[in-house]
Amino acid sequence: MRARLRVAIAGLGAVGLKLAVELNRGIDGLELAAVSARDRAAAAARLADRGVSAPVVEIEALEPLADIVVECAPAALLDAIATPFLRNGKTVVVLSAGALLTRMHLVDLARSTGGQIVVPTGALIGLDAVTAAAEGEITAVRMITRKPVRGLMGAPYLEENNIRIEDIREPLRIFKGTPREAAVGFPANLNVAVALGLAGIGVDRTTLEIWADPALDRNTHTIEVESDSASFTMSIANIPSENPKTGRITALSVLAYLRKLNAPLRIGA
Numbered sequence: 001m002r003a004r005l006r007v008a009i010a011g012l013g014a015v016g017l018k019l020a021v022e023l024n025r026g027i028d029g030l031e032l033a034a035v036s037a038r039d040r041a042a043a044a045a046r047l048a049d050r051g052v053s054a055p056v057v058e059i060e061a062l063e064p065l066a067d068i069v070v071e072c073a074p075a076a077l078l079d080a081i082a083t084p085f086l087r088n089g090k091t092v093v094v095l096s097a098g099a100l101l102t103r104m105h106l107v108d109l110a111r112s113t114g115g116q117i118v119v120p121t122g123a124l125i126g127l128d129a130v131t132a133a134a135e136g137e138i139t140a141v142r143m144i145t146r147k148p149v150r151g152l153m154g155a156p157y158l159e160e161n162n163i164r165i166e167d168i169r170e171p172l173r174i175f176k177g178t179p180r181e182a183a184v185g186f187p188a189n190l191n192v193a194v195a196l197g198l199a200g201i202g203v204d205r206t207t208l209e210i211w212a213d214p215a216l217d218r219n220t221h222t223i224e225v226e227s228d229s230a231s232f233t234m235s236i237a238n239i240p241s242e243n244p245k246t247g248r249i250t251a252l253s254v255l256a257y258l259r260k261l262n263a264p265l266r267i268g269a
Contacts (some may be wrong), residue, residue, distance in 0.1 A: 005261060006033035008066035010059060010081045011073030012043045014241035015095065017050070018251035019070060019258075024052040027255070029262030033066040036073075036081075063088065070254055075099035075187055082106050086115035093118045093254060097191040098183030101203060120257045123247040124192040124221060125236040128268050130199045133227040138201045140226040143179075143193055146171065146211040147219050151244040157185025165212040175210035179203040182210065188245045192221060200225070219247050 007023055007030050009016045016035070023032035032052070036059045037043035044056045055065070059077065062069055063084035068091040071081045075096040082092040086109045094100060097119045100107070110117050121127050130141070149165050152158065152174070158165065163174055175182060179193035180203040190210070197203030218237040225232050238247030260266045 005030050005068055006066040007031065007258065008033050008062040008069040009035045010062060010069055010071050010077070012037040012046060012056075013072060014243040014246055015251040015254070016070070016072035017046060018241075019072070019254055020047060020052050020054065021050050022255055023258075024050075024054065027259055030258055034062055036062055060084070063090070067091070068093065071095055078103060079106070082117070083109065086110045086113060086117070089114040091116045091118060093120060093257065095120070095122065095191060095250065095254070096187075097122070097194040097198070098179075098187055100198075101180055101183055101194060118257065119195050119198065120250075121253040122192050122195060122250045123219060123236070123238045123253075124195060124223070126223060126232070126234040127195065127199050129230070129232060129234070130196065130223075130225060133225060133229050134200050136227055136229045138225060138227040140224075141196065141200045141206045142208075142224045143196055143206065144209045144211070144222045145190065145193065145220070146213045146216060147189065148216045148240070148244065149212050149214050151219060151240060152186070152189060152210075152212050155186045155189060157182075160185070168212060168214055171211050171213040171215070173209055173211050175208070177208060179206050179208055182208055186210065196223065 009019055012035055020035055032054045034055045034057050036057055040056045059080050069085050070093040072095055078096050078099045085092050094117055179197040182190040183194050193208050194203055197206040218239055220237045222235040238249050241248045
């Protein structure tokens with residue numbers, strides 16, 4: 001029998017809280033070890049309200065308590081969360097995938113210690129197909145994201161370019177470029193595009209459009225891939241969580257990954 005893996009959660013927003021509840025409910029081979037949050041007292045109260053028993057500690061205190069950490073925090077905290085775990089050869093599940101682009105030293109650290117950085121599927125669809133196609137030759141990847149207006153409000157790109165979307169009455173394309181550029185301008189919105197770029201032909205060769213659509217109530221992503229093994233188009237419409245910038249399926253994708261860690265039958269790469 002494998003030893004139980006201790007899981008820490010860094011950040012207790014919509015994703016982190018869902019993970020804490022499900023881990024507390026029970027996943028074979030895993031246990032909820034600790035949680036960190038900016039407001040520890042409020043986090044402890046939120047956990048208690050849902051019957052979750054776990055210590056709420058500072059970020060710096062997580063690593064000795066756990067074998068794996070799930071990062072569900074603001075991107076600026078990625079270094080502080082990931083470095084101690086990677087330094088000790090442990091696993092970090094990163095939801096702020098866009099932040100990795102300016103922190104590739106974390107990948108070098110993982111390589112040198114035997115640690116691992118995992119970017120889960122998140123709110124996207126078909127990353128297994130993209131990574132499989134990348135074993136051959138991918139010639140083009142295009143992604144079109146359409147989001148409700150409130151899910152894009154406050155993005156730095158909009159503020160810096162004086163783009164107002166509060167009162168639009170029809171779909172408006174607000175960005176065309178690459179996932180690398182979008183990671184800077186939309187740090188809370190387009191981690192999925194960075195994950196797609198990393199899985200396929202890179203964040204600089206993947207093309208991306210972002211549309212604000214006042215008629216939508218779901219975050220939608222359409223991906224088109226051309227390769228020497230297959231051509232495919234995939235679309236997904238994600239129901240937002242209590243945080244309009246994050247789909248409900250994001251937390252579920254992490255749970256799916258965690259369940260695979262000790263599963264006797266594993267489906268998908």
